[in-house]
Amino acid sequence: xxxxxxxxxxxxxxxxxxxxxxxxxxxxxxxxxxxxxxxxxxxxxxxxxxxxxxxxxxxxxxxxxxxxxxxxxxxxxxxxxxxxxxxxxxxxxxxxxxxxxxxxxxxxxxxxxxxxxxxxxxxxxxxxxxxxxxxxxxxxxxxxxxxxxxxxxxxxxxxxxxxxxxxxxxxxxxxxxxxxxxxxxxxxxxxxxxxxxxxxxxxxxxxxxxxxxxxxxxxxxxxxxxxxxxxxxxxxxxxxxxxxxxxxxxxxxxxxxxxxxxxxxxxxxxxxxxxxxxxxxxxxxxxxxxxxxxxxxxxxxxxxxxxxxxxxxxxxxxxxxxxxxxxxxxxxxxxxxxxxxxxxxxxxxxxxxxxxxxxxxxxxxxxxxxxxxxxxxxxxxxxxxxxxxxxxxxxxxxxxxxxxxxxxxxxxxxxxxxxxxxxxxxxxxxxxxxxxxxxxxxxxxxxxxxxxxxxxxxxxxxxxxxxxxxxxxxxxxxxxxxxxxxxxxxxxx
Amino acid sequence: xxxxxxxxxxxxxxxxxxxxxxxxxxxxxxxxxxxxxxxxxxxxxxxxxxxxxxxxxxxxxxxxxxxxxxxxxxxxxxxxxxxxxxxxxxxxxxxxxxxxxxxxxxxxxxxxxxxxxxxxxxxxxxxxxxxxxxxxxxxxxxxxxxxxxxxxxxxxxxxxxxxxxxxxxxxxxxxxxxxxxxxxxxxxxxxxxxxxxxxxxxxxxxxxxxxxxxxxxxxxxxxxxxx
Numbered sequence: 001x002x003x004x005x006x007x008x009x010x011x012x013x014x015x016x017x018x019x020x021x022x023x024x025x026x027x028x029x030x031x032x033x034x035x036x037x038x039x040x041x042x043x044x045x046x047x048x049x050x051x052x053x054x055x056x057x058x059x060x061x062x063x064x065x066x067x068x069x070x071x072x073x074x075x076x077x078x079x080x081x082x083x084x085x086x087x088x089x090x091x092x093x094x095x096x097x098x099x100x101x102x103x104x105x106x107x108x109x110x111x112x113x114x115x116x117x118x119x120x121x122x123x124x125x126x127x128x129x130x131x132x133x134x135x136x137x138x139x140x141x142x143x144x145x146x147x148x149x150x151x152x153x154x155x156x157x158x159x160x161x162x163x164x165x166x167x168x169x170x171x172x173x174x175x176x177x178x179x180x181x182x183x184x185x186x187x188x189x190x191x192x193x194x195x196x197x198x199x200x201x202x203x204x205x206x207x208x209x210x211x212x213x214x215x216x217x218x219x220x221x222x223x224x225x226x227x228x229x230x231x232x233x234x235x236x237x238x239x240x241x242x243x244x245x246x247x248x249x250x251x252x253x254x255x256x257x258x259x260x261x262x263x264x265x266x267x268x269x270x271x272x273x274x275x276x277x278x279x280x281x282x283x284x285x286x287x288x289x290x291x292x293x294x295x296x297x298x299x300x301x302x303x304x305x306x307x308x309x310x311x312x313x314x315x316x317x318x319x320x321x322x323x324x325x326x327x328x329x330x331x332x333x334x335x336x337x338x339x340x341x342x343x344x345x346x347x348x349x350x351x352x353x354x355x356x357x358x359x360x361x362x363x364x365x366x367x368x369x370x371x372x373x374x375x376x377x378x379x380x381x382x383x384x385x386x387x388x389x390x391x392x393x394x395x396x397x398x399x400x401x402x403x404x405x406x407x408x409x410x411x412x413x414x415x416x417x418x419x420x421x422x423x424x425x426x427x428x429x430x431x432x433x434x435x436x437x438x439x440x441x442x443x444x445x446x447x448x449x450x451x452x453x454x455x456x457x458x459x460x461x462x463x464x465x466x467x468x469x470x471x472x473x474x475x476x477x478x479x480x481x482x483x484x485x486x487x488x489x490x491x492x493x
Numbered sequence: 494x495x496x497x498x499x500x501x502x503x504x505x506x507x508x509x510x511x512x513x514x515x516x517x518x519x520x521x522x523x524x525x526x527x528x529x530x531x532x533x534x535x536x537x538x539x540x541x542x543x544x545x546x547x548x549x550x551x552x553x554x555x556x557x558x559x560x561x562x563x564x565x566x567x568x569x570x571x572x573x574x575x576x577x578x579x580x581x582x583x584x585x586x587x588x589x590x591x592x593x594x595x596x597x598x599x600x601x602x603x604x605x606x607x608x609x610x611x612x613x614x615x616x617x618x619x620x621x622x623x624x625x626x627x628x629x630x631x632x633x634x635x636x637x638x639x640x641x642x643x644x645x646x647x648x649x650x651x652x653x654x655x656x657x658x659x660x661x662x663x664x665x666x667x668x669x670x671x672x673x674x675x676x677x678x679x680x681x682x683x684x685x686x687x688x689x690x691x692x693x694x695x696x697x698x699x700x701x702x703x704x705x706x707x708x709x710x711x712x713x714x715x716x717x718x719x720x
């Protein structure tokens with residue numbers, strides 16, 4: 001249950017990135033795509049404008065050609081008129097053809113021209129031509145009535161010159177418009193060129209920038225992660241990876257740090273367990289080698305308890321007491337080696353009261369005040385836990401001194417644990433002793449085996465609990481025994 | 494004088510000498526330095542109690558225990574060990590040992606455990622082979638219960654049995670420590686210390702109706718107990 005919850009937590013953390021690398025990639029590539037499409041659309045529009053301008057230019061050139069052809073046709077018409085008037089009957093047909101051409105060109109130009117100025121000029125040309133035709137028809141009729149054909153041609157010549165002049169003006173005008181088209185085209189071309197150049201330069205820069213940013217946001221945390229992993233691989237479990245970006249790398253680093261912390265915790269536990277196992281093997285060997293000599297020593301000393309000489313009796317009693325302490329050490333070592341457990345539901349209040357009574361009986365009458373408060377049910381081995389609580393209380397009472405106080409508080413810790421906190425009003429634990437307090441044979445007291453806390457902790461660990469120590473406020477030490485809480489159901493055997 | 498006969502088996506001469514010294518006050522002590530010697534001695538003479546170390550050269554304390562079970566005159570067997578552990582304790586009880594004690598023991602404790610073994614031997618001497626009550630010790634899961642501070646539990650049980658035994662002694666001898674010590678096969682001072690240790694007051698068992706010279710009554714009691 002705890003495991004699935006932890007897994008859910010991990011998944012939730014994983015989904016919580018505001019700027020995941022996936023999202024950043026999507027944003028970056030859509031950005032590039034949008035810029036590219038916009039550039040393409042602009043280029044296409046410019047091309048279309050250029051094409052339209054080019055078309056209009058072609059139309060103008062057509063108009064210019066038509067204007068020149070019209071001039072030619074009018075000149076031809078006039079030349080053939082002259083031949084006809086001079087009596088060349090055959091030229092009449094050419095004249096008709098030239099006239100037809102001039103009329104046709106005039107109609108086409110009428111459709112093509114779109115400027116009021118040129119349209120006005122064309123109208124003038126058309127009027128002059130009509131006058132020219134009228135004069136020619138009149139002149140053809142004149143020889144019959146007598147007259148000089150050459151004299152008739154002179155005004156016609158002026159008309160032709162006028163038409164030529166008008167055509168030149170139209171042509172000049174068209175040329176003018178044409179050159180403005182060319183200028184427009186050239187500017188469009190230049191703009192397109194500029195855009196293309198900007199794109200050619202800008203796109204690679206943009207893409208390079210995005211790639212650089214992405215790769216930096218990937219490679220930098222990756223480098224740190226790999227450095228962190230290398231540090232852990234080389235045995236450094238204290239280092240933490242400093243990546244707190246709100247993406248996968250940030251949560252990966254957080255998970256990695258959590259993993260390293262857990263690894264460190266388990267390694268410490270393992271080292272402790274190894275130490276205890278070593279102590280256990282040692283204890284079995286020591287028990288054989290020490291208990292037999294101790295048997296002889298304690299046996300003879302106790303056998304002579306009744307000796308009459310009082311001084312000798314005292315000396316023997318002192319020796320026996322020390323020998324019994326040796327026995328206590330060996331017993332402690334054996335206990336440390338294998339704390340056997342029978343899980344049952346343990347009423348911690350009753351257990352603490354019982355242990356407190358034991359402590360009061362064991363210590364001198366002038367000892368610290370000892371009070372027990374709170375309730376709790378633990379899952380564990382009653383006699384073993386009583387031994388642990390007894391040890392903690394006895395230590396506390398000894399630390400507090402005759403005028404001191406020892407408060408034992410039982411309560412819940414979280415959902416799954418209960419704790420017994422033993423607080424004394426003594427001098428507290430020196431920082432340098434704190435780490436070694438639970439080591440076998442480490443003792444701050446002049447008497448004692450130095451195994452009490454080590455055995456107590458071994459028992460707590462075997463329960464799936466622990467003992468930790470901190471200094472209290474304002475003074476004294478607080479030893480907290482943490483134990484699994486007894487469930488309501490029948491998980492107990 | 495019907496002194497208890499005790500066979501002490503121990504391969505460490507110092508320990509052997511100590512135990513013999515302690516027990517010789519009230520018992521006929523025979524010493525054996527190894528298991529094989531002990532087993533051969535069992536056939537030679539009847540003993541009330543065999544006090545044997547478990548770790549011996551040659552045969553082990555368990556071999557001695559097994560050898561005892563095959564003799565018609567079955568002494569009570571007390572196994573001693575310098576390294577007390579649950580499997581040995583369970584095996585000892587299953588094989589019918591009277592007790593399983595961990596060294597080091599004080600002199601009085603040695604005397605007391607032997608005295609209780611002697612008493613047990615006297616009470617069961619005429620009965621057929623007792624069925625070993627191993628129901629609590631056999632069957633896989635059951636005996637894990639003992640693993641829990643089993644030494645403390647065993648010590649408490651032993652203490653209770655010792656108190657009961659001492660009270661019974663006082664009752665039978667109407668608080669006469671001298672006679673009780675003879676009966677128990679231990680030194681008078683040793684019994685005194687034990688009574689004091691367990692908070693038993695011999696005066697409380699003095700028969701107020703009895704004459705100031707309780708010899709006759711004691712003899713009668715002794716006769717009853719011996720029967």
